[in-house]
Amino acid sequence: MSETHALDQIAAWRAAGRKTALATVVQTWGSSPRPAGSHMAINDRNEFVGSVSGGCIEGAVVEAAREVMTSGVPKTLDFGVTNEMAWEVGLACGGKVRVFVEAVE
Amino acid sequence: MKARLLSQLQACIAAKEPVALVTDTATGAQSLVGEDVQGDVPLEAHLGEIKRRIAADKSGAIENTSLFVRVYSPNPRLVVVGAVHIAQSLVPLAQIAGFEVVVIDPRAAFLTAGKLAGATTIEDWPDDGMKLVRPDGRTAVVTLTHDPKLDDPALAAALRSPAFYIGALGSRKTHDKRLQRLRGDGFTDSDLARIRGPVGLDINAISPPEIAVSIIAQVIETLRAGAK
Secondary structure, three states, rough: OOOOHHHHHHHHHHHHHHHHEEEEEEEEEEEOOOOOEEEEEEEOOEEEOOOOOOOOOOHHHHHHHHHHHHOOOOOOEEEEOOOOOOHOOOOOOOOEEEEEEEOOO | OOHHHHHHHHHHOOOOOOEEEEEOOOOEEEEEEEEEEOOOOOHHHHHOOOOOHHHHHHOOEEOOOOOEEEEEEEOEEEEEEOOOHHHHHHHHHHOOOEEEEEEOOOOOHHHHHOOOOEEOOOOHHHHHHHHHHHOOOOEEEOOOOOOOOHHHHHHHHHOOOOOOOOEEOOOHHHHHHHHHHHHHHHOOHHHHHEOOOOOOOOOOOOOHHHHHHHHHHHHHHOOOOOOO
């Protein structure tokens, strides 16, 4: 199962009439679990495939993706232990990741 | 991302053409860099770095810009010689790990008896089969038949190729005899050092599925050497 699976999933969801977004890890610092380029596909039913961390921040990325699907405006999200959201969605590993979320339309 | 760009990207991936999607994360504008460049991002100043990243299969941000380069390379390949019991586990394991799998065996009964769904099968002698496969630097070759007349020609072809991994199933004794035969074919000790035998990481594997795990683990270890 390669990373292109997320792209194929987006195409399939779009063909089925769903709104979709693509999240991509664009930068990492320290011991982050997924390297730059890792993809996660999200649709407007909160379904997702792929991952941008070890499961720590996927929930928050799905939230952001819903906004992006509605507005059409991409977002860049920063996650890490120093983040103010740390207690909610921080990375237990102590790493930091930057995730770019865009609608596919 | 525009749906049209996604289709173009998927077409490049399907055609096994190495390609990069460049995103300006400040604006969301995107360009596709493959054999030619299409899209909205002015890239002239960065084309050199983008091409270097494509060649190295390394996604990442371009320093001091808001540009992110996502490289899509064709999947690595695993060539399995011998559709034996271990192959039935090795094929799905390798596919889950992202490899495209080719199985070569001249014995039709073995190819059809095995659970090799999704793998490309070549019903031919390994020397002819390897000519079709043409291993490159992103190809691993594993021989599983124990039979010198099947394994040896495949190993010889693999040694003459830039395959990143070559493994041969068999005990130490079998392996020593194999190396002697290949030396007789003119291969040097440094050529033969490329062959991993007994094949696989030493995890005390006993059953065929366990041996398959040890093999795919060693293939990944070699593929990712230096990646960290």
